[in-house]
Amino acid sequence: MASSSMTGVCADELQCIVCFELYEEPITLPCGHSFCKVCIKQHWESREEATVCDCPNCREVFPIKPKCQKNVALAKLVEKTKLVPGVNAEKTKLVPGVNEEKMKLTSVVNVEERRCTEHGKPIQLFCKDDESLMCVMCLVGQHKNHEVVPVEIVHDELKGILAEKCPELSKSKQHLESQLHQLKREVEQTQDSGKGTVDRMEEKRLALYQYVDKSVDLMKSSVIKRQNKKIFLLQKQMDKVKEQLNSLHETNSTLKAALQDLETISFLQGYKDVIKRLESVSHFQTLKMAQPTVLDFSKEEKNLGSFIELHENFLKNIMKPVELQMSELDQSSLRSLYGRTPSLDPNTAHPWVKISQDLRTATRTRTDNHHPKHPDRFDRLAQVLSSESFSSGRHYWEVEVRSSRSWGIGICLNSMGRKGGGNECMLGGNPESWCLVKYENKYSTWHNNQRTLLSVLGDPERFGFLLDCAEGEFTCFGDSRVLHVFRGNFLDPVKPAIGVYRHVGDSVRFCSF
Incomplete structure (x- = not known):
């Protein structure tokens, strides 16, 4: 803390609580508190209600905006203090369009955040017990007997703690990146494995088509063979019946001719021949035909129906929603x-x-x-x-x-x-x-x-x-x-x-x- 032997005043006492620097064109409000002219102006302009004017220190509200007249005596003290070696007399100058806005923000931060809300003093300390910021006057209040350190020290300590988290965070990041890379590789492997399976399924599709065609052709061939075999046997029976029918026609014609022969000797000469013919065809009249039968192809149809049902059940299982097996997940x-x-x-x-x-x-x-x-x-x-x-x-x-x-x-x-x-x-x-x-x-x-x-x-x-x-x-x-x-x-x-x-x-x- 620098002091002037010429003025007997500490430099800190000539410091604006808004910018924390020596007064620049100091003005004094009706409440007795002093500020830089530009600081109090920026403070009032930063308020949500532009018509409200208050003191940044004691919060007194002035119904009528006070006149910001320079405090000549205070300004002289500041000038004398600036001449003392070791006193920082530099003050940020406003640059139109740039520093004005920065000053406006700085004013708000300094006043609202860098000052103890209870005592209005600059925040200089940090309570480790409560993890809260405080001013020197807070030491005699609720923070009494607490572990208190300057903000600069705790600033370095906390930055060190955060810095120690960096390697852990980096390690976690690398671990997650490794997991992501592994998952991507597994996706690619899964795609490759599925591709081979799909190709093989396409080959099996052709084999299945051939198998179905062959199965149906075999069953059709069985039906046709049975048909042809029975038709062949029936045809032979028909030929035999036709042969017998022709014999009956010839015998019948011979019988009619004999009955029409009126000459005695001629009739008697042909009588024995007629009797033989009648005896040869007499057994035709005793033949009994079996009832007509229709071939039963239900067995073939049943086999084909079972074949279709088997594949229908197979298709139903395929068409069910495919769920990922839990055993496939780690x-x-x-x-x-x-x-x-x-x-x-x-x-x-x-x-x-x-x-x-x-x-x-x-x-x-x-x-x-x-x-x-x-x-x-x-x-x-x-x-x-x-x-x-x-x-x-x-x-x-x-x-x-x-x-x-x-x-x-x-x-x-x-x-x-x-x-x-x-x-x-x-x-x-x-x-x-x-x-x-x-x-x-x-x-x-x-x-x-x-x-x-x-x-x-x-x-x-x-x-x-x-x-x-x-x-x-x-x-x-x-x-x-x-x-x-x-x-x-x-x-x-x-x-x-x-x-x-x-x-x-x-x-x-x-x-x-």
Whole structure:
């Protein structure tokens, strides 16, 4: 702080609180506060109500705009102070069209933001306890005994903190760019794989056409062969009947001629011949024709109908909406597409289950956590449900178990029992719940009190769960693979659930995405 021996006045006392520089053409308002003439002018012009004139220091409002007459005595003190070595006497000059606007903005910022709103003094300090800006007079108020540092120091500290975030931000950016590049490559690979399949399908289309044509031609040939065979046999019968008919015609003519022969000797000579003819054709009259039969081609038609039905069913399956198989997605994709972060419902937690403040972690304790009584609370089993329930769509979440040696994780209907320690309240012990369990270093799944042992590689610290309500599937993931798939009716609302049964201090946490 520079002072003048000639004036006995500190330079800071001759500083305008708007621009924080030595007065330039100082004027004094009726309230007694002084400012640079240009500063007070710019301050008034920056107000929303141009007709309102107030003091930037004490906020007194003047009904009539005060006359901005130069304070000669104050101006002389400023001039004398400028002559003192070490006093910065430079002041920004206004450049028409440029600095005027800048001055206008600076005036607003200095007055409204760089001055303590409570004491009207320049902001010079920063309270670390409250993380707020303050002036020197605030030290005796609400910031008393707080950790207070000059704004320049905290400015450097906070800039350092932000600078430390840069590498982390850059690393995250590089990670996301790498993920994007990997996804693009997977898109290209998927397109290439599909292209080959489509080409091969086109080849099979031609083979299928040939197969259909050959199948129909064979069935048509079978029909025609049977027709021709029967027609051939019928034709032979017709030829034989015609032959017999001709014999009858000849015999009939001979008989008529004999009957018309009136000469005795001639009749007797031809009588035996007529009798022989009659005997040769007498058996024709005893022949009995079978009833006409029509060939039955229903077998061929049925075979062709079965062939068509087979392909109709095949086409129906093809025409069904094609859904991406969940087994074709890795857990990273499931997080991105269907990721959820369930929150625990404190009203369901057993008294020995402590819930973290962020409602993500359930910890087994030895003593009662004094949860208030609630009808949804488990009273005998160390279990807790989530606040969320799902009855449609797909939902994927992950659970971290690195801090627990024994646990149960799954889903249950809201109707599952809560009071008592029997199977009706145990996750997986009833028809209303489905659960993945770790107990004595063995993994298994439970539903309706039926156990299925699992083979799990190592000791995973995180497990994933995918609920597909429409398909009725609840899939458990571990060590980057599918461990088990429950199937059931999940159109009724189900809740994610956690059990921390055995060891005090064990905790299970819903992971955040």
